[in-house]
Amino acid sequence: MNKTININLANVFFHIDEDAFKKLDSYLKAIERYLSKEQSKDEILQDIEARIAELFTESTAQVNQVITMSQVNAMIGIMGEPEAYMMEDDEEPSSSASPKFKASRKLYRDLERKYVGGVSAGLNHYLGINTLLIRLFWVISAFFSVGGTVAIYVIIWILIPAARTTAQKLDMQGEPVNLSNIERKVKEGYSKFADKVGDIDYEKYGQQTKSGLTKFLDGLGEVLRALGVFLSKFLGIVLLLISGPVLIGLLIFLFSFGTISVFELGDFSQIEIFVLGIPNWIQIVLFFLVAAIPFFYLLILSLKLIFSNLKSIGKAAHITLIGIWVLSVIVITTLSVKKQLDVSYDAEVIEVIDLDISSGDTLQIRMNPNLMFSEILNQSKKSKIVKDEFDNERLFNSNIHVNFKSTSDDELKLRLTKKSYASSKARAREGASFIDYKYNLEDNVLKLDSYLLSNPEPTERNAKVEVTIYIPENHVIYLDENLNNFNNRRNLDRSKYNHYLNYKNDDWECLDCITTADTLSTQN
Incomplete structure (x- = not known):
């Protein structure tokens, strides 16, 4: 019966029989001799021991708890003999992977190429898909899933382990975990580290020792830095989800309204925002530039937060964009101020007319439309150019207000x-005098025009007509229903139109309305 020896490989305890131990010890010493001249010898040996411990753990789980000669031989077959790598060093370098080796990658997070958690870089190794495409997928899917993909990313970040050891990095890249690859990988890491710290004053820092508090603060700093990176990436995604759709919407606004304006496919005079007094397509371009340039910079900021190595658009582009934005703001502000100055003064022309109707006669009042100008009978501030019966251009609008007041006169x-x-x-008074508004009283029927006409120069806010009818007490009035959209009196219910009314103390009394009580008494 062979004697059993307890050994410690990479902080993992194993039981191994004596013969197997002698071969393992001889194998490790041969590796140590092979690496005797390497500066990174200790790191390479640690990774080799960790890999051997991993192979022994897998084999003992399948067979028994004692490492035997066959298991040591199997391990050496996987890891390779040191003499083989000594011979390769004297020959021309070849691929570290055996031609018989079939790539079998394991999924890890790649911390060396991470932007946030290394998930995309790890998927790049595992799936063979370009890292940029994977990251774009995360961003685009986060937009369409309303942030749901962010939660999925965090879950994957938690579940997938990071490739920290050399063996894990080789597994992630689909390379065989043997002596040659472990040595190469450690040397690469050691070389990168040496390049980064080559300029450090070793004499200065070698004399300093870190206290427990210093180590704690350093660790806390690492955590805060990682949290800051995550928050910056998350903020970048949020800003991208805001700026991207807004820019798309603004481009749709530019091309749709711009096309309609340039080819005169529609009339924008009815839209409140197009009131600067310049061609509509110029207004559309100005509004687009003022709104789109800030969101374009917001988009650039979001991309810089997500992709830290993104190049700037250049100083000339910055100056050009900012100059265009400032100029657009100045033009819009100037035209808006001018627009307000154009309507800063008002004037009135007032006429008072006695209506020749006896106190016993009923006055019927209705609006009088003109189908040549408009088919819609409604009060509106919107204006348009029409031609009158003499073929002259006039400015038409239906900004007519009809009011009623009681009077003590007869x-x-x-x-x-x-x-x-x-x-x-002076110009306001002149404009008021040019307003053409007509009414007609015939057979006790007062017909009020539902529109006014004026010179075509004023804008849609520059003309208005108020008609106020003073009614003596106990004088019967009949209001046509088409007055409803022109009357501003809130005390006149819609149900009282087309009825005979008495206006007294600023209130209407219906003389021929059938009340609920009257209906019940009639039924009885």
Whole structure:
């Protein structure tokens, strides 16, 4: 019966029989001799021992708890003999992977090429898909899933282990974990580290020792830095989800409204924002530039937060964009101020007319439309250019307001107020005098035009007509329902139109309305 020896490989305890131990010890010493001149000898030996411990752990789980000669031979077959690598060093370098080796990658997070958690870089090794495409997939899917993909990314980050040891890095890349590859990988890491710290004052820092508090603060700093990187990437994704759709919407606005304006496919005079007094397509371009340039910079900021190595668009581009934005703001502001100055003064032309109707006669009031100008009978501030019966261009709008007031006089009166707005008092008074508004009283029927006409120069806010009818007490009035959209009195219910009314103390009394009580008494 062979004697059993307890050994410690990479902090893992194993039981091994004596013969197997002698071969393992001889194998490790041969490796140590082979690496005697390497500066990174200790790191390579640690990784080799960790790999051997991993292979022994797998074999003992399948067979028994004692390492035998056959298991040591199997391990050496996987790891390779040191003499073979000594011979390769004297020959021309070849691929570290055996031609018989079939790549079998394991999924790990690649911390050396990470932007956030190394998930995309790890999937790049495992799936063979370009890292940039994987990262773009995360960003785009996060947009369409309303942030749901972010939660999936975090879960994958937690579940997939990081490739920290040399063996894990080789497994991640699909390379055989043997002596040659372990040595090469450690040397690469050692070389990178040496390049980074080559300029450090070793004499200065070699004399310093870290206390427990210093180590704690260093660890805390690493955690905070990692958290800061994650938050910056997350903020970048949020900003991308905001700026991207807004820019797309602004481009749709530019091309759709711009096409309609350039080819005159529609009339923008009915839209409140197009009131700067310049061609509509120029207004569209100005509005687009003022809104789109800030969101373009927001998009650039989001991409820089996500991809830290993204190049700048250049100083010339910055100056050009900022200059265009400032100029657009100045033009819009100037035209808006001018627009307000154009309507900063108002003037009125007032007429008071006695309506020749006896106190016992009923006055019927209705609006009088003109189908040549509009088919819609409705109050509106919108204007348009029309041609009158003499083929002259006139500015048409239906900004007509009809009001009713009670009076102690015995006569019906009509007060007609024509209002205009302009950049000066004189121009406003002149504009008010040019307003053409008509009414007609015939057979006790007062017909009020539902529109006004004025010179085509003023904008849509520059003309308004108020019609106020003063009604004596106990004088019967009949209001046509088409007055409803022009009357501003809130105390007149819609149900009282097309009925005979008495207006008293600023309130309407219906004379021929059938109440619920009257209906019940009739039924009884």
